[in-house]
Amino acid sequence: MGHYFQPEIECASQEQIRAWQDERLVKTVKHVYDNVPYYRNLMDQKGVLPGDIKSVDDLHKLPFLTKDDLRDAYPYGLLAMPLTDCVRIQSTSGTTGRRVVAFYTQHDIDLWDECCARAIVAAGGTKDDVVHVSYGYGLFTGGPGLNGGSHKLGSLTLPMSSGNTERQIQFMCDLGSTILCCTPSYAAYLAETICEKGLRDKIKLKAGIFGAEAWSEEMRQDIQNKLGIKAYDIYGLTEISGPGVSFECSEQTGMHINEDHFIAEIIDPNTGKVLPEGEKGELVFTSITKEAFPLLRYRTRDICVLTRKKCSCGRTHIKMSKPMGRSDDMLIVKGVNVFPSQIETVLLNKGYPANYQIIVTRVNNSDKLDVQVEMTPEMFSDSLTQISEREKELVGALKAMLGIYANVQLVEPKSITRSEGKAVRIIDKRNLY
C-alpha cells in the first residue's frame, strides 16, 4: 500500500540494494582516499588501502570518524572536492564551541532533496499538497532540507521558518497548509495554541513530519489527537546531510534509512565492534553517494536498533528505531545540539568556576535550559545591579555560543549536588527516551 517517490529504489530487492552499496562504497572510499588527506592518514595508520575495500563486508576495516575529527579538521580538512564545485554550506554545533561545517555540491543537494521528498511522500504528500516548513532556515539543516524535498516533489512550499506562532497559524488557516514540518515540541505547541483558539476546524493539516529532537510515543498521540493528523518521525544529521537520512512510513514503527545513499551499522560504543542486526548500540553511517563531504563510518553517538523485518508499506530499506539515548553527553534542546563542554568553556572564559549544573525541562511542550552556577566570593558584590549585570553578560555569552537562550541561576556555594565527589552535570527532566 501507499505511494513512493522513487518506487524502483525504495522497494528494490535486498540484492539490488546490496549491489548499489558495494559499488558505491568502493567508489567513495577511493574518492576519499585520493582527496581527503585527513582520512587517508587515518587509513594509513590502520594499514587499510582502498583496494582492501571490495564490498560492504569490508566496511568494518575502515577507521571511524567522530565529532572530534570534524572539529580537528575544521573547516576544510574533510572536504573531498574543490571549493569551486561546492554550492552550499550548512552547520551545526560542535563539542567545544567550534562549529561543524558540511559542504554540498549541487549533486549532493539534489540527492538530499530526493531523500526529503521520499519522506514527504511517505507521509502522504503529493504535488498537490501545501508543505508548511516551520523548521529554522539558515545554517540549520531542518528548513533547507524539507524545503528542498517539497520543491523536488513539486508541492507548494511555505518557507515559514520558526517562530511567530500567530503568523504560522494564520497562514495555516488562510493558505490551507496540509503537511507541517517542524520539531515535535513546536508541533505540540502549535497544536495546543490552535486548540485554545478554537481553530481546529479552520486548518486543513493531514500530516506532520517532525524531527531534529527526541520525542515519545505519548507526544505523538497528543499531537495526532489535537491536530487530527498523522505524525511522522524523520531523522538526520548535518554531518551526513541533514533531515531525510531516514524517515517513517505509514507503519510508524521505525524509520527507513535511505540505503542507496547511506550504509548503517550498529556498534558497541565501548569497543567499536559491529553488532548483529537487532542489537542495541551506537549508530554509524557511511555516506556512499556524496561528493563534497562524504564521511566514512561516522559515529552518530545515537543509540538505536536496526531491523530488516518486512514492512507493510512495501519499502525494503532497513529500519532504525527512534534514538533511545546518546553515547556521549550531547543534549538536544529546542532542536539544537548542546554540549556541556560548550557551557563550561563560556563559564571559564567569564571567570566563573567550572561548578555548574545543566537542567533541561519541558514546560508546555517547550524545552527550557537552566544553567546553575555556584556563586564565588570573587563574583559576589553587595550590589544587586552588579550581580545582575554579570548574570546578563553570562546569558549573552551562552546565547552566542549555543544559539539558544539559557536561563542562568546563581546558587549558593556547594549547593550543586555531588555524587561521590563528582558533580552531576546534567539533569534532563524531559524523559525523552
Next chain:
Amino acid sequence: MTVKQISVFVENKPGTLANVSKILCQNQIDIRALSISETRDFGILRIIVDDSYKTACVLKEAGYICSITPVLAVAIPDEPGSLFHILDILGQNNMNLEYTYAFITRRQDLAYMIIRVEENEKAAEILKKNGIQLVSQDELYLM
C-alpha cells in the same frame, strides 16, 4: 564615619533565611537591622549586627558567601518629615542612593536609617554639614 554591614548571598527559596538566622542564633549574635533585596533566583541579605567580625567568620565557615560593606547610619527624629529632610539633602547634592533601610531601637525619640551611597566620605561630610547626626559602630553595638 561608616558602620559595617554584612551582605550575604542567599538563594531565593524556602528556608534559606531561616538557615542564616539559625547560625546567628547558635553563635549568640544579635541583629540590629536587616534588609533583603531579591531577584527571582537569589537575594542579598544585609544585616547590621552586634559583632560584625564574628558574624562574617561564622557565616563563611558555614559555607556562605558574604562581604563586609561600609554603610552610613544616621539618627533622625522619629517624626514626620525627617526622612524627607535627609533624602532631600542627598538629592540636592546629587548623591545617588543605592539602597536604604530603617530601624528603631529602645530609644523612642530617634529612628535610624542605613544609607548606601557610592561615595561614603562625601555623603558623610554633606550630612554632617547639614547637622545630621551620624552613628558610629560603637554606638550601634551598645544599643
